[in-house]
Amino acid sequence: MVSEPDAKTFDRETLLDLVVNAIPLGIILFFILVFALVNPFGSDPVNTAIQFSIMIVTGLALLVLTYVSGKAVSEAEDELEEQGLELSEEAGADGTAETTAPAETEDDTA
């Protein structure tokens, strides 16, 4: 993956992470279909347009943000992996004993 960074935007693990946002998207999609098929209130140009745009715009915004953030995170992960670092919120867990060489060389360049 590191050797072929452009082969695929997301690897399998990232896709798995992104699934979390597929569920609300799925719910919105479900309702779009339902409201398209079952229409007890009739159609009206303005109100029907608003009805669908609320769901479609929100869904699209979610899709775009998920894509962009997923991309940013997975690129950042590649970056860390190239530097031989592991991922953790606690940069520096375990106190001083674990002061590793890669971290130092990486930081001195800055």
Next chain:
Amino acid sequence: MDETTSDDPPPRPWDEEEPREIEEDGPTRVSAWPLVVALGLTVSEVGVFMGVYPLAVGGLVLFVASVAGITHEAGYTRRPWRLAGALGVVLVAAGVWMVSTQVPLAVDPVVTAVERADGIVLRGVSVVGAGVVSVVGAAIVSAMGDGTNDTFPA
């Protein structure tokens, strides 16, 4: 963040010891301006909106002065008084516009409107007043500072 122009004034005494990008080395820890800016904004908002004219003028002048001060302190401008004057001109323009929405811009109609206490005209006049005070004040202080010391380059 540095504006480099040919008409820069001679460097101030501390410019040699301290680079302008103070925040590169370590954050600045002290500034009296934020409190003044916030107070100026509050007082002018209440003054203009509620029609309390001394507060309106005082607040706006305070706001203009403190914005000029904080911009200068942060190194975004070298001449705080020029910025204060410019903001004063903006206020004059805004105030004149406010008046012009109500009465024709001539002496008599404006005086009449002020006399019958037209709320919007009075507010406009107070904003103009704040602008004038800012411009004049900036000019005076700038003239005072010129030559005697270069703390406030004109």
Next chain:
Amino acid sequence: MAVEQLALTVLMGILLVAVAGLVSRMVDWRSYTPLGGASAIGGSGYGGGHAEKPAGIVRWFTTVDHKDIGILYGIYALVAFFWGGAAVLLMRAELAAPGFDIMEAAFYNSLLTSHGITMLFLFGTPIIAAFSNYFIPLLIGADDMAFPRINAIAFWLLPPGAILIWAGFFTAPLGLGIDPAQTSWTMYTPLSAEQANAGVDLMLLGLHLTGVSATMGAINFIATIFTERGDDVNWANLDIFSWTILTQSALILFAFPLLGSALIMLLLDRNFATTFFAVEGGSPILWQHLFWFFGHPEVYILVLPPMGLVSWILPKFSGRKLFGFKFVVYSTLAIGVLSFGVWAHHMFSTGMDPRIRASFMAVSLAIAIPSAVKTFNWITTMWNGRLRLTAPMLFCIGFISNFVIGGITGVFLAAIPVDLVLHDTYYVVGHFHYIVMGMIAFAGMGALYYWFPIVTGRMYQRTLAKWHFWLSMIGTNITFFAFLVLGYLGMPRRYATYQFDGAIAPLAQVTTLHQISTVGAFIIGIGQVVWAWNMVQSWYEGPEVEDADPWNLKDDGMFGREFQWFEAQKLAADGGEEEVATDGGGVRPDGGYRRAVRRVDDE
């Protein structure tokens, strides 16, 4: 009259220019004394880190240090919390019996308005800003906020804002004809447009200022998190609290300017005869749309950072990494986006088009998923973990428990048929109080205890903290569960009395439930008094923290960046090397690099 005023103004203006000139001279001199170089900061250690700051009260008025500003935000929020709490205790006392017993309707309405606005705008947002100001720069390895002075301006707009919002309470006894606003926190038109009371104008102006403040803060946080991260912090290892603050700031950026505009429109309607929200103009419903387009994101503005706090603190006392860290990140972002597509679920009963209403229901149901995902993540984090029931942990667990009730009641309300029945009843009040008190306040308390050692260098009194938790937890559930039941009985919101005809609702049960929730509210109140005592006394007299790891986080590989900073400060104070003693970014967080891998490997 007008001429006198003008003369006065000119004099005042001239005076101000003179004062400003003097101040600037002084300030200019002060801020350019060598603060930035190693000479000033380098030699100072923990506690001595303020050597370059002026002493005494002047320090607090002039500080632009993110930590000091964080403390100011915290103190401000807690003052507001007690104001809002006192208001609600008076209200609950009034509601202990059906009739008017201790106050008039007007005063009840004033308290109701003040309680809501104070808790949401003057406690909720600032207490989050307290944590984010103090800890975001430490967590991401930044020197300070991106714009320290704007940070200070944002804070200093809040106290005048609070004074204006509360102004009516101070001016009413003076007989000026300026009374407290009685608009409720939603400020619905036409009520709010037609109350001829300058107190309402002052409140709206104050709210506008707090909105400006929140927006400035949000811009600052976005800029800080994007541009000021340390070299070794990127999007892949950004901590969860920073993620939630980033999302919150984006929400503020889109929501608060809209509130500001709507407030100005309302002010114009009130004072200058515009018709934005008049029946013959833009219609009163326009206000509801504008208000809730701000108001629903505001809910998530208030709740996302507490979720981040819990996601950060809970694993520390579970001995395990946060389960599904990235699920939490992506679901936070999802909530951020979806929160802008649900606002009209507050308006299902306004008679809007049923098709549009249905769409808002769809998105409202969808937004429940990311929140539920987080709940499962927290539970699975604790599953099989080595739990340590410290005060911060107890508050985190209480948070989850309350969120389950508060969240699920919300899902019901998102369904139009249920909402039409329960709209404007105590059920709704119970639902959102489980969220704002049960979640937001609980997470805030947990974080206060968790970081108390860093901020004060001392430890709080653990027994009192446990008392605080249990009183809060029991009180919250008594009070707000009774609200839910009251809602099912049809008790409407916002009333000072409840003398029903027995044919409409069972008065005896309603009275009992109101009395139960009054008791609950006072239990919460007692808990907060215990807590206030604990905080103040421990700050002055608590045992000093000897070790930089008061929570024994190193044992689990969970020694976070903020405690690493704390350790560096302590080392420096004990005569360590000078270079580690700079603030925030000076700490090289590469000391000991992350053996603990986040996810699947653990399980």
